[in-house]
Amino acid sequence: MRRSEQTVPVAIGPAVPPPPLLEKAVLEGGARLAELDAARALVWSGGPGEFPNELPGSIEWVQLPAAGIEDWFTAGIFARHPGVRFTSAAGAFAASVAEHALMLLLAGVRYLPEQLRAASWRQRDFFPHVGSLRGKTVTIVGAGGIGRALIPMLVPLGAHVIAVNRTGNPVTGPGIPDSVETVPADQLGKLWSRTDHVVVAAPATAATRHLIGADELARLQPTSWVINVARGSLIDTDALVAALAAGQIGGAGLDVTDPEPLPDGHPLWVLPNAIVTPHDSNPPQLRLAAFADHVSANVARFVDGRELLALVDVERGY
C-alpha cells in the first residue's frame, strides 16, 4: 500500500482553491488533501447556506468555521447528517481577544497613553504612575473561552487571578494553576474591595447588563483599570465616564463600547485615562489564522483517533 493510501484523506470546502492556510493546516495535522467524494473528513470555511445537502457516505467528521453555531442548528444541518460528527471552532478565537485584553491592561497599568502623548522625557512625572501586575489581583468576570485563555497569560506576570463564573465550580484547563480562585457570580459584590483590576469577558444577557455601574466603580481602587473585551452593554457607560473623569479608578481599556460604534466626540475618545480600540481584538486575518490552528489540532486528533475539540452536542444544542 502506498503511503498516500494509508494517510487520512480530508477535503476542504467550499472555496476553490481552498485558502492555502487551511491546506497547510490539514497537512500539518498529518492528513492529506482529497476531493469530497474520496474524503473521510471535511473542513468547511463557508456558511450554513452553502453547505451540501448530501454528504458522501465516507465523511465521518465535519469541522465548522464558527464558534457559535446557532445558525447551523436553525438551518437543520445536524439533523440532515445524523451519522456525521460535527465540531465547531469554539475556543479557537478566544486567544486573540485575550491577548488584546492583556495588551489593554498592561498599557493602562504602565501608563502608556500619557507617556505617548507627552512626547518628552518626563521621567520623574511618570515614575509614580508606572504600575505592575505583579502581586495584583485581577478579577476576570466570565470564565468562557476568553477568560480561560487570559488566565495563563496573567499568571506568569505574578498576578493573582479570580475567575468569576455562574456556578463557582473551579475553573480548570491547560495552563490554569490551582492558585486561581473561582467565585460564583452571585458573590461578585464581595470581590470589588480586593480587586485591583477587572477584565469583563462575560456574555451579554439581561442579567449581565450594566454589571459594572456606579456602585461597582466606587468600590474599586483609584489605580484600578477596567477592561472590556466582551460587549459594551456590560458596563454603564455614563457611570464609567463619570468615574474616569473624577479619577475614581485608574482607567478603562475598551474594545467594545455602548453605544457601538462609539460616535466621534464622545467623552471616552477624549478622557486621558480611557483607551478605546474599535472592536478589533480579533480581525479577519487573525480569525483565519486561529481557525487554521484549530483545524490542524483537530485533524491531528482525527488522524490519531483521539477525542475531537469542540464536538457539537446535537442533543443539547451547542
Place this chain on the structure above:
Amino acid sequence: MRRSEQTVPVAIGPAVPPPPLLEKAVLEGGARLAELDAARALVWSGGPGEFPNELPGSIEWVQLPAAGIEDWFTAGIFARHPGVRFTSAAGAFAASVAEHALMLLLAGVRYLPEQLRAASWRQRDFFPHVGSLRGKTVTIVGAGGIGRALIPMLVPLGAHVIAVNRTGNPVTGPGIPDSVETVPADQLGKLWSRTDHVVVAAPATAATRHLIGADELARLQPTSWVINVARGSLIDTDALVAALAAGQIGGAGLDVTDPEPLPDGHPLWVLPNAIVTPHDSNPPQLRLAAFADHVSANVARFVDGRELLALVDVERGY
C-alpha cells in the same frame, strides 16, 4: 519554649523604623523581627557606606538590596565579614523590566499608538494592522535576568522564543519550556530572517554597541517590532530612525535611548511607529516592592535551611 524563641530572629537596617513593606516581607517569610544583637540574619536596605564595621557573632546571613554588588566588594564588606553569607538582589528587579518589554511589544504589535491617536471608530482602517504574537518568533538578545523573566511571559501567548546568549548553552529556569531555542551570539546574523520581533536585553559592552544597525534592520520584516529595555547604545539610533521612517520594520518600543535622555523634538518622539518611555520600566516604588518579594522568598529559604537565592560568591567576585 515559647513560639517566639523557636522562630528565626531577623533584623532590618539601617532605616529606623524599617520600611513596613520589608517588615511584612520578613514576617511572611516565616521569621520574626529582632534587634541586630539578637538576630541570626540582617536585611539591609542601605548602601555599603552605612554598613556596620562589625556584626554580632549571631549573624549568619545578610541580604543586600542591590543586584550589582561591585560597590560592596570595593568597600571591603565581604572581606571584613568572612564568616557571614551574603546574598544580593540579583534577579529581583528583572520581572518589572520584562513586563515593560512585553507591554511595549504588545502595544506595538496590536497597533495601539495609531489607535490612540485616531480618537475615532476606524475599524476597517485598523483591522489589517492589528497583529498577534501567536505563532510569531520573538528573538530575545540577552538571556540574563530580564530575558529569562520575559520568556515565561511570552510562551503562553503562543510565541516561539529564541534566546540568544554568549555560549549557546540552553537557557533554563522556572517557566522556561524546552521549546525555547538557545542560539549563541555569534550566530545572531542567521536569525534575523526568521525573527518576527526582537527584544534587546543584553548588557552594554563594546561588543554589543550598535548590535542592531542598518544591516540587521534591513533583514527584519515590515511587521517586525524592535524592543529595547537594556541600554540605548545597543541600537544605532540613526539607522533605526531611517528604518522606521521608511516602514522597513513595523515599529520600535524603547525604554532606553541613545542619546538619553532623548531630547525634545527628536524624530523618535514624532514617528508614528515609535513608542518611547523614559527609562521608567522599573520605577522606585516597584523596586522596593520587588526587593520585598525577594526578601520574603530568601527569609523563607533561610528559615527552612534551604539554599539562598543570589548567594554572593566572594571568591569569584559576584
